[in-house]
Amino acid sequence: MLDPAGEATRSAAARLGVEGVRSLRIGKAIEIELEAYDEITAQAQLQLLSDRLFANPVIENWSLELLEMVGEQLQ
Amino acid sequence: MTIGIVVFPGSNCDRDVRWALEGCIDLPTRFLWHEERELSGLDAVVIPGGFSYGDYLRCGAIARFAPVLESVRFFAEAGGAVLGICNGFQVLTEMGLLPGALTRNARLNFICEPTPLRVNPGNCCWLKEYQESEAIVLPIAHGEGRYQCEEKQLAELEANGQIVMRYAINPNGSACDVAGLTNAGGNVLGLMPHPERACDPVTGGLDGLRLLASLRN
Structure with missing residues (x-):
């Protein structure tokens, strides 16, 4: 491309x-702070956001990097 | 017959389209604010040019989630005539009603000029008044009009006759000189040139008039 x-x-x-x-x-x-039940849920939501909103897969590639976990996991 | 014209915050060709349809062709129109969902009584929908929601993120990326476009998607899938001009074309690709994407012009410049085009109407309901391989001139005005698509899909579009409008002299690096595309059903048309700006000889020729008037006949 x-x-x-x-x-x-x-x-x-x-x-x-x-x-x-x-x-x-x-x-x-894109820097994003996201509240989620656990990391797996967060990853799934970020995946959805990246595929459907942040990037257009026809013309863009994306990768995801987790910088920090704040607070406790609720699981 | 009434034509709906979608209005997003940041649309700027909505009134031009209204002027062309009502003033030049005598077709009544109704503005559809982006939060509206009701399309009943409409015979066609135009998504006009401009910078929907500021075109933040990517051209058309945020518009795609507008409530009005959910209704437009149902309308198009049921065979309703939908026309996306410039930003409207970008929105149609983001929605997935047309394949591919429109990216930054190859030379990074915003291009605003009359452009020679070749029309191959196929089964497109908006282009039935044009001859096969007819040469026309319409104005373009865009910074992100370079059409991109996977090669396999592009070959399919070509084979199906869905590339209905091509640049005679490619101004922006578009794949296959694509200026306009239709869907398989021929009821959805997306194009970067502005037919609504070519409906009166005073403002840029008459080559767009038959496109907008095609619904009347």
Whole structure:
């Protein structure tokens, strides 16, 4: 998938004098705080959100990273 | 006959569509606010151009969850005529009523100019007044009109004659020069060019008039 914003930025990097930038892609990061019964439920909800709302699978890939667990698991 | 025109916060071609339908073709219209669900009495629905909900996240991504579009989905699935123009086309792909997606123009620029197009009407109910391979000119005005689709699906669209409008000179990097697509039933049409801006010689030619008037005949 061509990423025109990434390509434009890559050529600007060369103009800045930084050679050797082989690839550069620009995407988005979404930080989300979610309340859920347990981690499995949270993962399922995040999966749904990512597939159906945050990303369009036709043109975007996504990955999920859990940064922190706050409070106790209720299970 | 009455045509519904969907209005999201951020739509900006809704009044142009009304002007074209009522002023140039004499078809009555009804605005459908995004929270409305009632489509009874309507013969067709137009999703106009603009920046629905600010086009935050992705063009059309938030609009897809609008209450009015649940009704539009039922309406389209029952064979109702639905037209998505520009942002409306982006919304139709996000809804899955048309396959693929519209992404940032290849050269990153917002393009606003008259564009030569080739029409292949197939079974599309909105294009029955056009000849096979007819050359027309319609204005485009978009930053995200580059059509993308999986190759296999694109080949299917091509084989089924669903690529009903193509750019004669590709302005944005669209796959297969796609400017407009119809669904298998021919009742849903999505296109990036603006037919409503080409319904009066004073404002950009007359090539869009037959598209909007097709429902009257």
